[in-house]
Amino acid sequence: MTSAAGPLLSAALDLERSGDTTGALEAYTAVATAVPSYDARERATALRRCASIHRRRQEFDRAIMMCQTAYEMAIAAGEHATAAEALNGRALVHIDQAQWANATAQLTRAFELAGSEALLIARIEQNFGIIANIQGDFPAARKRYLRSLMRFRQARDEQGCAVAYHNLGMLSADQREWRKADEYFAASLKIAERLGDIPFQASVLLNRSEVQVGLADYDRAFTDAEQALEIFTRLGNVSGKADAYRSLGIVYREMGIPDLAEQRFRAALANATAVGAPLQIAEANRDMALLYIKQERNHDAMTRLTAAHRLFSQLGANADHRRVVADVEDLEATFLDVVARYGRSLESADTYTYGHSERVAAYAVAIAEALALDPVDVTTVRVGASLHDIGKVRIPPTILNKPGKLTPEEFDIIKKHPEWGLEILEDLEFPWLIKPIIRWHHEKLDGTGYPDGLAGDEIPLHAQIVCVADVFDAMTSARSYQDPVPPGEAVAKMRKLAHWWRPDVFAAFVGSIEYLTVIADAA
Numbered sequence: 001m002t003s004a005a006g007p008l009l010s011a012a013l014d015l016e017r018s019g020d021t022t023g024a025l026e027a028y029t030a031v032a033t034a035v036p037s038y039d040a041r042e043r044a045t046a047l048r049r050c051a052s053i054h055r056r057r058q059e060f061d062r063a064i065m066m067c068q069t070a071y072e073m074a075i076a077a078g079e080h081a082t083a084a085e086a087l088n089g090r091a092l093v094h095i096d097q098a099q100w101a102n103a104t105a106q107l108t109r110a111f112e113l114a115g116s117e118a119l120l121i122a123r124i125e126q127n128f129g130i131i132a133n134i135q136g137d138f139p140a141a142r143k144r145y146l147r148s149l150m151r152f153r154q155a156r157d158e159q160g161c162a163v164a165y166h167n168l169g170m171l172s173a174d175q176r177e178w179r180k181a182d183e184y185f186a187a188s189l190k191i192a193e194r195l196g197d198i199p200f201q202a203s204v205l206l207n208r209s210e211v212q213v214g215l216a217d218y219d220r221a222f223t224d225a226e227q228a229l230e231i232f233t234r235l236g237n238v239s240g241k242a243d244a245y246r247s248l249g250i251v252y253r254e255m256g257i258p259d260l261a262e263q264r265f266r267a268a269l270a271n272a273t274a275v276g277a278p279l280q281i282a283e284a285n286r287d288m289a290l291l292y293i294k295q296e297r298n299h300d301a302m303t304r305l306t307a308a309h310r311l312f313s314q315l316g317a318n319a320d321h322r323r324v325v326a327d328v329e330d331l332e333a334t335f336l337d338v339v340a341r342y343g344r345s346l347e348s349a350d351t352y353t354y355g356h357s358e359r360v361a362a363y364a365v366a367i368a369e370a371l372a373l374d375p376v377d378v379t380t381v382r383v384g385a386s387l388h389d390i391g392k393v394r395i396p397p398t399i400l401n402k403p404g405k406l407t408p409e410e411f412d413i414i415k416k417h418p419e420w421g422l423e424i425l426e427d428l429e430f431p432w433l434i435k436p437i438i439r440w441h442h443e444k445l446d447g448t449g450y451p452d453g454l455a456g457d458e459i460p461l462h463a464q465i466v467c468v469a470d471v472f473d474a475m476t477s478a479r480s481y482q483d484p485v486p487p488g489e490a491v492a493k494m495r496k497l498a499h500w501w502r503p504d505v506f507a508a509f510v511g512s513i514e515y516l517t518v519i520a521d522a523a
Contacts, residue, residue, distance in 0.1 A: 005031045005042035012049065019198040019235045021053045028053075040077035044070040048089045055093050056199070058239055058275050063093045084113035084120055091127050098279070098315060100131055107131075122151035122160055126167060133171050141171050162191035166204055173207065178214040185211060202231035202240060209247045213254060221251045242271035242280045246287060253291045261291050282311035286331060293334070298342035302428055305335045309431045332379070335431070339386045356473055361385035363469035366515050368462075370508035376432065377462070383430065384437030385466045391421030391438070415450045418442060433462070441466045444500040464505045471497070472509070472516065487517040 012027035031038055031046035051066035067090035074083035087110035094103035107124055114120045129144030145168050152160030169184035185208040192201045206228040212221030225247040232240030249264035265288040272280035289304035309331045340358060364385040368378045392400060395417060399410045406414065421438040440454060440463040447455030449467075475490035485493070491513055498506050509516075 005034075005038040005046070009042070009045060009049070012046070014196075016049070016053065017195060017197040017199070019231070021057075021199075021235065025050055025053055040073050041079045041082045044074040044077075044079065044082050044086060047073070048086050051086075051089050051093070055089075055096060056237065056239075058096070058277065060093050060097055064090060067093065080113045081115060081117045081120055084110040084117070084124070087113070088120070088124055088127060095127065095130055095134075100135065103127070103131055118151050119155050119157055119160060122148040122155075122157075122164075125151070126160075126163060129167060129171075133167070133174065138171060138175060142168070145171060158191050158195060159197070162188045162195070162197070162200065162204075165191070166200075166207070169204075169211070170207060173211050173214070176214060178211050181211045182208065182215065198231060199235060199237070202228045202235070202237075202244075205231075206240070206243055206247060209251070213247075213250055216254075218251055218255050222248070225251060238271050238275045239277055239280065242268045242275070242277065242284070244268075245271060246280070246284050249284075249287060249291070253287070253294070258291060258295055262288065265291065278311045279315060282308045282315070285311070289334070289338075293338060293341075296341070298338055299428075301338045302335070302342065305331060305338060306428055306430055309335065310429070313431065332431075336379070336382065336386075339383050342387065342390075356477065357386050357389055359473050359477070360388065360466065360469045363472055363512075363516050364466050366512045367465050367469060367505065367508045370512045371461075371465070371504065380432040380434060381437070381462050381465055383432050384434035384441075384462055385469060387421070387425070387434065388438055388441045388466050388470065389417065389421070390424055391417035391419065393424070394420045415442070418451050436460045437463045437466050439463075441470060443467070445502060446499050449500075461502070461505070464502050465508075468494070468501050468505055468509045471500075487513065 008027060008031050012024045012031070015021075015027060016024035028046040028050045032043045032050065034043070047066045047070035051063040051070070054060075054063040054066065067086045071083050071086035071090070074080070074086060087106045091103040091106035091110065094100075094106060107127055111121070111124050114124060125144045125148040129141045129148065132138075132144060133141035145164055149161060149164035149168070152164055165184045165188035169181045169188060172178075172181035172184060185204055189201060189204045189208070192204055205224045209221045209224035209228065212218070212224060225244055229241060229244035229248065232238075232244055245264045245268035249261045249268060252258075252261035252264060265284055269281060269284040269288070272284055285304045285308035289301045289308060292298075292301035292304060312331060340361075361382050364381045365378055368381040373381070395413060399406065399413055402410065418439045418441065422435055425435065425438065437460070440449075440452065440459055443449035443452065443454040443459045443463060444467070445456060445459065445464070447453050449459075471494060472487075472490055475493060476484050476487055478484045491510065494506075494509075501509075
């Protein structure tokens with residue numbers, strides 16, 4: 001730098017790279033506030049660097065304010081390239097906030113102002129590439145990254161090259177090209193170490209740890225994550241610590257050390273919560289759920305999956321984030337698998353009812369689809385049916401498996417299982433409205449059901465669907481108190497009970513009987 005403030009800005013940048021962000025802020029602020037001494041370009045540059053530090057601390061409002069002040073200062077002075085730098089810095093804040101439209105708008109305007117500034121254009125290209133990568137447009141991201149890398153190489157800008165290699169590593173990792181990602185991260189880390197950029201080294205180490213897990217090289221993954229954690233802790237970067245703890249949890253989970261994995265995931269969750277980072281909170285919950293699934297802790301897994309699903313869904317709804325949408329889809333598939341496992345595990349002690357909930361779920365889905373319900377409703381029916389009898393775990397086996405007729409007192413106990421089911425799942429807030437199914441799947445249209453004696457439209461459609469599927473399976477399956485009857489005979493008996501269900505529900509059931517018979521025969 002040849003400006004009057006050049007030495008001060010260079011010294012501040014050295015402090016920033018060494019990890020002394022407090023000292024760097026003080027140095028940048030000294031330049032930014034020295035109105036008589038330095039020109040608008042120098043002060044705007046200092047403000048932008050302050051904003052960058054606040055962004056990494058997730059102090060987003062302050063970062064945006066400083067970028068905006070820097071932009072206005074530069075525009076007023078006719079310093080268009082400096083104004084573009086401020087807009088580029090603001091775009092990074094919006095990227096961290098998952099506000100892709102705002103980020104794109106800032107980058108587009110920055111590109112217009114950049115003129116022929118090759119390095120500035122390269123940095124803008126990088127950030128356009130980050131957005132494309134996050135949104136799942138991998139070819140566009142790769143093109144942006146490679147184009148910026150070429151510009152950085154031509155200008156011999158090592159810091160820019162390090163960032164470009166890092167982003168190419170991230171892109172390769174997202175595509176599970178682990179070897180290629182490892183090479184890019186190694187190149188990035190080598191430059192970062194040569195430049196003495198401590199915070200950037202931590203980011204590269206952290207992301208390379210994920211690659212080592214993909215390569216099943218758990219020793220290297222552990223070393224990288226531990227080194228990243230040490231740096232983030234020294235720098236006071238709580239968000240970075242959350243990511244590092246989660247990476248360590250993944251390593252321990254894959255190595256089969258569940259206690260240490262759970263400790264690290266809980267630390268990740270605590271740190272992510274401390275800085276209010278919803279994506280990090282969602283990821284920590286998801287990874288903890290995957291640990292619980294391995295341990296067959298199905299209730300705990302559902303608790304974590306529910307929390308992760310809620311946050312991922314909010315993020316997906318608030319922004320065009322294809323990776324988050326994909327995460328939601330993966331979570332739902334995992335959730336359905338855990339629900340089915342949970343249902344089977346609760347029935348495993350009873351040879352008569354084992355598989356009952358799974359069959360009822362299959363029948364209920366067929367009926368829901370015959371009614372042309374939307375996918376969310378169909379999933380609601382599937383999950384509710386899979387867990388509809390969960391409360392029966394509290395019924396003594398002597399009553400549940402009694403071969404003869406139940407006494408009135410025994411039947412009163414049986415009738416408590418819908419309410420017990422809700423108590424068991426009380427701490428779970430499902431992504432779908434399944435609790436009405438669990439409580440009211442024994443309610444009948446004529447008001448003769450239980451536990452609340454609902455009638456007519458008081459009974460939710462989903463509960464009616466599960467009710468008819470439940471009765472069909474009860475008739476066609478062997479029980480301690482009865483032999484199974486053929487599907488056709490079951491339907492004939494159920495026609496005499498058709499007043500229990502809504503006409504459209506019963507018609508959909510009858511219309512699906514051929515498919516239901518296939519399921520029943522397979523069981």
